[in-house]
Amino acid sequence: RIELGLDQAVRSPDQLTVFYQPLVGPDGHTIRTAEALVRWTLRDGTSVGPGEFIPIAEETGLIWPLGEWVMRRVFAQANRWPQVVIAINLSPVQLRRSSLISLIEALVLEYDVQPARIEFEVTEGVLLENHAVIQDNLDALRAMGFRIALDDFGTGYSSLSYLRKFAFHKVKIDQSFVRGIGVSSESEEIVRAIVSIGRALGLRLVAEGVETREQFEFLRGIQCDEFQGYLFAHPMPHHAFWEHLHGPL
Ligand code: G
Ligand code: G
Ligand code: MN
Numbered sequence: 653r654i655e656l657g658l659d660q661a662v663r664s665p666d667q668l669t670v671f672y673q674p675l676v677g678p679d680g681h682t683i684r685t686a687e688a689l690v691r692w693t694l695r696d697g698t699s700v701g702p703g704e705f706i707p708i709a710e711e712t713g714l715i716w717p718l719g720e721w722v723m724r725r726v727f728a729q730a731n732r733w734p735q736v737v738i739a740i741n742l743s744p745v746q747l748r749r750s751s752l753i754s755l756i757e758a759l760v761l762e763y764d765v766q767p768a769r770i771e772f773e774v775t776e777g778v779l780l781e782n783h784a785v786i787q788d789n790l791d792a793l794r795a796m797g798f799r800i801a802l803d804d805f806g807t808g809y810s811s812l813s814y815l816r817k818f819a820f821h822k823v824k825i826d827q828s829f830v831r832g833i834g835v836s837s838e839s840e841e842i843v844r845a846i847v848s849i850g851r852a853l854g855l856r857l858v859a860e861g862v863e864t865r866e867q868f869e870f871l872r873g874i875q876c877d878e879f880q881g882y883l884f885a886h887p888m889p890h891h892a893f894w895e896h897l898h899g900p901l
């Protein structure tokens with residue numbers, strides 16, 4: 653069963669790794685941010701994608717030790733790349749616990765990480781819950797100096813009022829809209845609308861899942877700030893990311 657295997661992987665995390673995917677600026681190569689994405693490779697060499705095991709980790713509670721492990725890995729590695737901000741995905745399950753903040757405070761001291769170097773990505777689903785703890789946790793993270801990005805924007809029951817209610821730094825436009833660029837004028841209009849609202853609210857705008865030159869040109873034309881996708885780079889192991897930043901050793 654996947655649960656048992658995941659439980660073992662989290663206890664002795666030699667099967668887990670963190671990959672990093674660069675986000676580039678409008679020139680198509682300057683890297684300001686990288687997203688941390690967990691990978692699980694079984695002993696037999698097969699790998700299970702986070703799309704499959706994160707939901708199970710959320711149901712079983714394993715997201716808690718798994719999330720802590722990801723933060724420890726990223727915090728330990730972040731100091732090697734002072735020029736980039738590392739983005740970490742936070743599950744709604746993590747955000748619902750008030751002990752998240754004391755954990756992160758302890759990790760900041762232990763790894764001597766500057767919060768401004770870390771960005772937390774939260775999905776808009778979290779905001780619908782209208783949970784006081786979630787709001788308090790986001791406020792506390794912001795007060796500590798972390799940046800907060802709203803991930804997968806446009807896929808949930810988005811209400812624009814959330815953009816005002818929570819002071820995000822960034823909005824990540826969901827891949828599904830980016831995929832529609834050049835294909836559906838409706839997707840293009842949605843992307844334009846998200847960008848103009850985000851801009852009016854002073855947010856940075858990130859496009860996810862950019863795979864073609866045409867998508868990139870469109871998004872650059874409407875002044876998106878950052879771009880993430882296979883056109884620029886795939887998620888990669890930390891040593892490959894290091895080489896990507898500095899050239900081969
Ligand atoms: O890397 P990939 O595109 O396969 O990721 C699939 C999903 O898993 C994405 O929604 C991504 O946000 C999520 N994910 C990847 N790494 C983490 C992680 O460390 N924590 C959480 N909560 N989600 C993650
Ligand atoms: O839900 P979240 O946005 O955190 O998920 C990010 C996921 O998107 C990662 O699993 C990453 O591997 C994937 N991804 C990144 N760039 C691209 C891309 O250009 N195309 C596709 N299809 N997926 C991408
Ligand atoms: Mn993400």
Ligand code: NA
Binds near residue numbers: 827
């Ligand atoms: Na996303």
